[in-house]
Every structure is written in C-alpha cells, then in structure tokens.
Amino acid sequence: MLVLIGVLLVVVGFALRLNPLVVVTVAGIVTGLLGGLSPMKILDAFGNGFAGSRSVTLFIIVLPVIGLIERFGLQEQARRLIAKLGVLTTGRLLTLYQLIRQVTAALGLNSIGGPAQAVRPLIYPMAEGAAARRYGSVPPTMAEKIKGYAASADTVGVFFGEDIFVAIGSILLITGFVDSTYGLKLDALHVALWAIPTAICAFVIHGARLLWLDRQLDRMARELAPKQADAEVPQP
C-alpha cells in the first residue's frame, strides 16, 4: 500500500501546478525507493524507460518542415483559403476534421493527422481564420478556446477511430493479454468491431460539442464587443 504514495505525489504535484517534469521524476524515484528498488535499479529503470519510449517523441521530426513553411506564410494561406469557404464555420470545420481523423484512423492511417503535422500548421489556422471572417477579429480568449477545441478534435478522432483497426496496439494488447492469461482465443476482428458503437457515440457527442462551439464563440464575441466599442470612442 505504501507504494501508492507515488500516485499521491503526482496528484498533489499537478494540483499545486508544480513543473510536471519535476513532479513525475520525483514520484518515480520515491516509488522506486518505496518499492524496494536499489538506487542503481532506479537509474536503470529511468534509462530503460527513456530508451524504450523514444517513439512518442518521434513527432518532432516533422517540426523543421512545418517551421519552414510557416515562415513562408502557411498559416496565413490557410486563413485566406478558409475565408473563401463561407459555409465552413469554426465548429463545422473542426467537426469535419474529427470525422476525417476518425475514419482514416479506423483504416490504420494514424499518422495522417496529429498536433504537429496537422493541427498547428493547418487545422488551427483555418479554424481561427473562419472565426476571423465571422467576427472581424479573434481576441486571445477566443483564440485560446479554439486552440483547445482544435487539439481535442484531433485527439478524440484518433482515439475512437484507431480501435476499429485490427492491427492497432490496443487491440493486440487485449487479445495478447486475455489469450495468454485466460487461454481464450479472441478474434482481433471481433474486438475491433465492438469498438464501432463507442466510435459512433464519440462522433455524435464531440461533434455536437464542436458545432456548439460556434454558439459559444458568438456569445464570447458579443460579450467582448461592447468593451472594445467603449474603448474606441474616448472623445465625443
């Protein structure tokens, strides 16, 4: 039971808004010590864990090209393009992106989207451009909201799409674990098929919330507008 102190440390650390990297490192060391690992074993665990999980950081490999085309106005062009597509509001655009992300992930094409290669260079600027067309300008609070929703469209899309693809890690983990532990012979295809109802629910719930975002932005724009109008007429 003592090892649960490590979990507690993480929760408290995050709640106090300490630097997450430091919180996680300290929690790891404390958990290791409480679990009876020697300092040498703990160092080994940090080394092995880091080396074995380099794949989650591989996304940085696309940053040079994304940065390059940003310098030449990619985001500006994304905004201009969306300005011509009047039917695509911020919410509709993000709903459409979530649908594309879910369907492609279900086909095993996970790397088609992602925060580094799609959301930052393309999806967010287009979502912001759609808002700029509708409201004239996008104040920082609205931009922050759009950023959060743009990231969420990507994440919800890939999470609840990828499990429909048979050869994805989570399906292989399920079949691998229960087959070896309980002697079942689960068909990966059946497991994948049972991910479809949840995928539909995810699209309906999050898609509706993305569409609702347009209303929220309307309200934010209305609330922010009068203040600006006041500020703009200082003299009679």
Add this chain to the structure above:
Amino acid sequence: MIKVEWFYWLCGLIFLGVAALTVGDRSNPKRYGSAAFWGLLGVSFGYGTFVVHKTAPAWPLGIGVLVMAALVGTRQLSRGTAGGPDDAQRRAGADRFGSLLFVPALVIPAVAVLFAAVLVKVRIGATPLLEAGSETLIGLGVAAIVAVAVGLVMLRPTAAAGGVLAPMREGRRLLEAIGWAAVLPQMLATLGQLFTAAGVGTAVGTVTNHVLPHGSLIGGVVVYCLGMALFTIIMGNAFAAFPIMTAAIGWPILIQQFHGNPAAVFAIGMLAGFCGTLCTPMAANFNLVPAALLEMRSKYGPIKAQIPTAIPLLLCNMALMYVFAFGVVG
C-alpha cells in the same frame, strides 16, 4: 531493411543542432543550461539505441535523464526572444506561393500513407523492407525528410533566412516553444514502468477488490468502466490499466460470473479507459504537448475541452457494455 533506429538518430541530430544554435543565441538568458538540455536529449536518443539492444548499460542514460529534469527544475531551460516570422513576411510568402505552400505539408500524410498501406507489404528476399512493428514510425520519418526536401526546392530560402539550414532554424523555434514538454511523455512512460515494478498496480487492484459489488451485473459493469477510466487518469495510459482491472473485475466477474461476451467486454472496457486518457495531464503526448505546440496560455486547455466529452462517453460505454455484452438485447 529500413530501421526505426535511423530515425531516432535523426531526432538526436535535430536536438544536437538545436543545442548548437542555442549556445550562440545571446537573446536566450539561459543559453548554456538550455544548450545542455537539448544536447543531453540529443545524445540520449543515440545512446538509447545501445540500451535497447542491451549492448550498453542503462544507468548512464538514467543519470542523463535525471540531469535533464534537474536542469528544468532549476529553471536552466529557457528560450531566445528572436521570434518567428513577422506578419509582413508571412503575407509576402502567402502572396508569392499561394496554395503551393500546402504541398510540403500534404507530402507528410501522402508519404506516411504510402508506407503504412503499400510499402509495409514489400519484401526484399525474405526480409521485409520496413522493420516489423515500426512501419508507421518509419513512414512518418521518411515523410518528414521528403517534405523538407520538397520545401527547400520549392521555397528556396535565402541565405538571410538560413539557406538549407532554414528548416533547422525554424524547427528550433517550434521545439523551444514546446520546451520541457518534449520529454515529459517519455518520463511518464518511465514512471509507468516504475509504478508497475514497485507494485502500484497490484495495490490499486487490492483496493478495487474491496469496493467490488458482488452479485450485481450493473455494479460490475460500472466499476470495471469507471476503474479503467480512473486508473488510466492515474497512470496516463489505458494499456497499464487494462491488465489490472481485467484481472480484478473484467475476467472473474463480468466473464466468469455473468458470462459476458469477452470481445465486447474487453473492447468497450479499453475504450472506457480512453475516456480517462482524455482527462489526464499524465497522458502528456496527447494533452500537454498539443497545448505547447499551439502555444496556449493554459497547458490544460485541451483537457478542459475534452472532459465534457469524456464523461458522457464513459456513461455511453457503460450502457453499451451492459446492453450488448450480456445478451440484454439480441
């Protein structure tokens, strides 16, 4: 055979390039500490190859990782003030290149799909062209290289913009914006392994056993799904939660006692865990890294946007499991 390790080395080189540019960046108030951080990260990516292949001890890398965390904890990691392109530059670029600017961006998914769908099946003699299990990662790596080449040929950055080194300069700008969040996902993976090694999973399983509703199907479904979500929030990863919750409830109660359909119970149980992933800063690569990439003021912005979806979706998973996995319908 194309190996994924090649691309980790390329990542390492990118980090070392960032370190080299950072040392000379006088606008960065902590340029030496920052360069040490990126340099260590670069070296770690190369050294990691030997750790994975068990040809080098892991503890030196462990020390390196702790030093990186210490640099962050003592506020030695900072960024330069030389910002990105200004509005005039962006407008000029967009005027000049128009929608051609999308080409390098679209090369990435195009090449990635080519690898994931076509080249994954290619064999040279008996060996596959791509290292098994890493096809998607390799596709992303090759796509990034092709996209840089296309971008350089198309845009021809001037010497003032860095020439052929322009991608390195611009990539550094984005990496500096991400900062320490770039290594958090790997640190969390390590924490997960330490949790497992120290027996956190079994401890949580024991706690769960005490709150188990014996003899109630709906209670079992609720505790299994909720447990998957909560455990995932703690561990940051549904994969870590699945074996524990399944051993505690999924198998003994939902399958053995109530004869649920295993495929449906386990598939939906895993997705209940994914609802937890949407809510937790422990899943840094999905929740904190995007916030850093989008340069959000609040690192928790994406989580705030996701929690109101995660809660009803978790309830949907409970309902779906109850209705479909136990013959209540059909």
